[in-house]
Amino acid sequence: VSMPGMMDTVLNLGLNDDTVEGLVAASGDARFAWDSYRRFIQMYADVVLELDHGAFEEALEVAKEDRGFALDTELSADDLKALVAEYKGLVQAEWGKPFPQDVHDQLWGAVGAVFGSWQSERAKVYRRLNDIPANWGTAVNVQAMVFGNMGETSATGVAFTRDPSKGDRAYYGEFLINAQGEDVVAGIRTPQYLTLKAREDAGAKAASMEEAMPAVYAELAAVFDRLETHYRDMQDIEFTVERAKLWMLQTRSGKRTAKAALKIAVDMADEGLITRDEAILRVDPMALDQLLHPTLDPKATRDVIAKGLPASPGAASGAAVFDADTAEKRAAAGDSVILIRTETSPEDIHGMHAAKGILTARGGMTSHAAVVARGMGRPCVSGAGSVSIDAKAKIMRVAGREVREGDTLTIDGTTGEVMAGSVPTVQPELSGDFGTLMGWADEVRRxxxxxxxxxxxxxxxxxxxxxxxxxxxxxxxxxxxxxxxxxxxxxxxxxxxxxxxxxxxxxxxxxxxxxxxxxxxxxxxxxxxxxxxxxLHEFLPHEEAEFADVAKAAGVDVEILKRRAAELHxxxxxxxxxxxxxxxxxxxxxxxxxxxxxxxxxxxxxxxxxxxxxxxxxxxxxxxxxxxxxxxxxxxxxxxxxxxxxxxxxxxxxxxxxxxxxxxxxxxxxxxxxxxxxxxxxxxxxxxxxxxxxxxxxxxxxxxxxxxxxxxxxxxxxxxxxxxxxxxxxxxxxxxxxxxxxxxxxxxxxxxxxxxxxxxxxxxxxxxxxxxxxxxxxxxxxxxxxx
CATH class of the missing domain: 3.20.20.60 (Phosphoenolpyruvate-binding domains)
Structure with missing residues (x-):
């Protein structure tokens, strides 16, 4: 059972002061090898040693600023080697022991951390929300690395064989050149589009994978078709390109919105890939709730202050909040809230569930925020790069305007628009694929x-x-x-x-x-x-002023009314x-x-x-x-x-x-x-x-x-x-x-x-x-x- 983002992962495991030199020799690329070691220390310190990853991020930012660079990919091998030494010093200072150099110690530490993440708070919340029994337990996969960060002929990406938001039969995904998988999934960098059409539709400038790596893209497209035909369902795929060679990392049935689930089920039945009965069984009944409530009125005035990626469809208005705990607390008090984050992490799962909608400044259509929001049926706008979020001060700044905690925002996950204030809604249209599938359901139900x-x-x-x-x-x-x-x-x-x-x-x-x-x-x-x-006492007044009003209307003495209320209590x-x-x-x-x-x-x-x-x-x-x-x-x-x-x-x-x-x-x-x-x-x-x-x-x-x-x-x-x-x-x-x-x-x-x-x-x-x-x-x- 897929639990995207809930279980821990450790990449590049096995690197140490000796093996990094072997990776330099094997790859012929010192910058890549030291970047991989740097990434490993940071991830291992966070996931296994449970140290504050903020200190490592800060060290990386300082290194980039010192060199006048915007991306860590621009740092040289010497820069990264110095950063590794600094990272090891942070581990020594925070953990009290040197970073583990024995690869077997690293392996068993990572295995224990992944098993331990089954009992993490985020995993517990996800299981509760999705009715996954805790006693099922989990497994740990250990597999060889392939590297997407080996230069301009390497890349990593996440893709769906159909559009998980709308259900259209079109490849849907993103990739990053010279990057590792966490860069795409975690939303650390805003990725590029997979297909030329998607890039053109979005008006993006960065080349799509179809343009930048045409041969690899063609091979990937063939794999998409093969996997979908074999599993007879829309697939969520992770892949890496290492020096122009395609490697498939995993495939699983993809999370999708209710609208997409309906369209995919109906289309696959019409295509003969599945039967009508199978189509009925493919749609989670509770997911239909996403379709049964109002959407934004297209005629209403919209004060659009920013635009991001339409990561999960639907619309929502609510008070701006900047952390998951506040979102959960205010939602429990009956408030509608919009959770605003630079990027979400699995630890935000409880706040995402409590919120009516989610807005992130970074991340793409396959980032954690997008995937989890679609699975929950929450509207989500991701990668709104024009907004600046000060989580400590609880302020979002965009185009000279400020949105403070408690201010009302509206997001439209279908268009990617972010609006100030509340926008009126209209009732949904329930026809098309919805009507088709419900018709099939009515034919078989007793x-x-x-x-x-x-x-x-x-x-x-x-x-x-x-x-x-x-x-x-x-x-x-x-x-x-x-x-x-x-x-x-x-x-x-x-x-x-x-x-x-x-x-x-x-x-x-x-x-x-x-x-x-x-x-x-x-x-x-x-x-x-x-x-x-x-x-009967539920119909009688309870407050002193009410007693007087009721007694007058009924033409009886107040004391008689009180006595009768006491008798009925x-x-x-x-x-x-x-x-x-x-x-x-x-x-x-x-x-x-x-x-x-x-x-x-x-x-x-x-x-x-x-x-x-x-x-x-x-x-x-x-x-x-x-x-x-x-x-x-x-x-x-x-x-x-x-x-x-x-x-x-x-x-x-x-x-x-x-x-x-x-x-x-x-x-x-x-x-x-x-x-x-x-x-x-x-x-x-x-x-x-x-x-x-x-x-x-x-x-x-x-x-x-x-x-x-x-x-x-x-x-x-x-x-x-x-x-x-x-x-x-x-x-x-x-x-x-x-x-x-x-x-x-x-x-x-x-x-x-x-x-x-x-x-x-x-x-x-x-x-x-x-x-x-x-x-x-x-x-x-x-x-x-x-x-």
Missing amino acids: LKVRANAETPHDCRTARDFGAEGVGLCRTEHMFFEGSRITAVRQMILAEDEGGRRAALAKLLPEQRADFAAIFEVMAGLPVTIRLLDPP EFNPMLGHRGCRLGVTYPEIYEIQARAIFEAAIDVAAKSGAAPIPEIMIPLVATRRELELMKAVVDKAAKAVFAERGTTIEYLVGTMIELPRAALRAGEIAEVGEFFSFGTNDLTQTTLGVSRDDAARFLGVYVEQGIYAKDPFVSIDVEGVGELVKLAADRGRATRPDIKLGICGEHGGDPASIDFCESVGLDYVSASPYRVPIARLAAAQAALKAG
């Missing part, structure tokens, strides 16, 4: 995909993304709107059923209008509506007077909601000719009797409305399985309930005995320690919560073979959880609107894996 939505806008968004109904409409959100909260509070404060009914009568037209608006969008599709779920409201317990004690609440649902459904059916299918869900059921009582309330309301309107519609009454007892007693609950919707948010809380709102304090440690493989609120705990879901599904089907089974917790948009839902044989998953395409693709992949 699971239906619905959306968790309770507003017409959310419903429209979900339907545009391919939702096949609503799997969870939370009605309590409708009660908190300003014009309704007063009536809700009057209902809560009422001393008897008559008072409650009078207050609820005011809510009936509002609820009916809410449901009608949703049904109009979802006409002809099932809509699962959860009746009132939260404890609960020490553990999640397990208190909520869900069906409200309906059992105050059945008129569920009765009025049911009436609003049926009246709205009949109105929309008459208007549109496509009747919605209400699925009325009773929350927090633990016993058969609870559901029996609440179904009777709903059926009574339906009968009354049907009689008044002289027509009927199809509907179902079921429950949300969110308590362990409900899962255990699913067989008898299915005698009453016509569908189960697994509310895995609360089922996880009640099964694990963990509060989702408080779990952040320790769940991270639990995952790190291997207690849970993943956060159980992000991906379903298959062994615990999953076992209850499977048991409830089996027992429910045993009682009612045609029972409808779905999941509506946040797990409904998680690909790993969708795999589990497929294995259990659920009928549908329900996810947030922007996760619907993710769920559609994940459901198709789950079906293909299941065979």
Whole structure:
């Protein structure tokens, strides 16, 4: 599994005061040999001895300044020999021992450092972000060097067999003459383009590899085609040219943006290189998230202050920050941030993930920042050479302007533009390759995909993304709107059923209008509506000033209101007077909601000719009797409305399985309930005995320690919560073979959880609107894996 930039590397290992002379003799190039030794000491001191590489960089800069040179390649053999002596002195001073001259000591030191980098903080973060198990471990490769820094006929480069940003079938890469691989990958020098077309498109002056080394380029192009045909995937390749001879260093499946992944998968299927099923399996469902959010409005005014390379597409606005720790801290506080660095390093991985976008002054399209940003789906502009970054002062200077920490910036990773301020966005166009692949996915998936939505806008968004109904409409959100909260509070404060009914009568037209608006969008599709779920005290005021306002609006004394609020207060409201317990004690609440649902459904059916299918869900059921009582309330309301309107519609009454007892007693609950919707948010809380709102304090440690493989609120705990879901599904089907089974917790948009839902044989998953395409693709992949 590729972890670009996370594992350590040591180049030129084996050089010492004796072997460097052998390299001088073998190569006939003293400058090259001493440059390689200089590089080795610096890298070994950094990676193996863990000394501050800044001191070595400073010594190199001083040497260049003394000679009036801009690049280390301009230093002579004598300059580099003197620099090696200075480097060895730095090691002696900082490490307390001479630089190791025994090549076997060097080798085992390097081997240990590479193994050790598996447990580096950056590698841990990368594994966590990409679901790579820590117990897989790693290996260390020891291989002979070939040298790209042997003069003008030597070079090093990184290339992709297709464009990893857009997916176009065109060679994409960069190279540097007289350089080693770290120069390209780390972004220390801005490289040259691989192809003539890429250079011309970018308006660059430095010769492309196709122009500077035509014979080697032709050989490289043939290798690209051979590797891609063999591996049947876009390849990420590293190569070195040593004195006009091409050497291939490595190949691996290349990291790519979601847009590129879609295009490459569809194109390769059309080319006959892979099948359509393989194309479906090639795209990471979570990567689609990159495509489902707005991009910069092309008509908006842009205050462009700099331009770099379009390293990773997409756009983002946020506060400028200059280090990874600040990016992570501010993002955790809810801020959108743009991480600005001279060049990124693997140690910046946590800040890159936290940031909305990344800007670097140095580096190319295949630098660390570019590769990692594309893999994460973060917009990135690299190689913005016109900007000057003072990381200590936290200031970026460009064209006489200053951007300080906290100032708002916008970057466009598709064009390479950097803009002052925030730029408006537009909704994405989801057609072309996206539409093609999703069409293929829909042909093979078995699971239906619905959306968790309770507003017409959310419903429209979900339907545009391919939702096949609503799997969870939370009605309590409708009660908190300003014009309704007063009536809700009057209902809560009422001393008897008559008072409650009078207050609820005011809510009936509002609820009916809410449901009608949703049904109009979802006409002809099932809509699962959860009746009132939260404890009543959540609707009451908490601040002193609020009490006075509410008391006045409700026409009651403030002290009466406070006393009622005190009576309703609960020490553990999640397990208190909520869900069906409200309906059992105050059945008129569920009765009025049911009436609003049926009246709205009949109105929309008459208007549109496509009747919605209400699925009325009773929350927090633990016993058969609870559901029996609440179904009777709903059926009574339906009968009354049907009689008044002289027509009927199809509907179902079921429950949300969110308590362990409900899962255990699913067989008898299915005698009453016509569908189960697994509310895995609360089922996880009640099964694990963990509060989702408080779990952040320790769940991270639990995952790190291997207690849970993943956060159980992000991906379903298959062994615990999953076992209850499977048991409830089996027992429910045993009682009612045609029972409808779905999941509506946040797990409904998680690909790993969708795999589990497929294995259990659920009928549908329900996810947030922007996760619907993710769920559609994940459901198709789950079906293909299941065979």
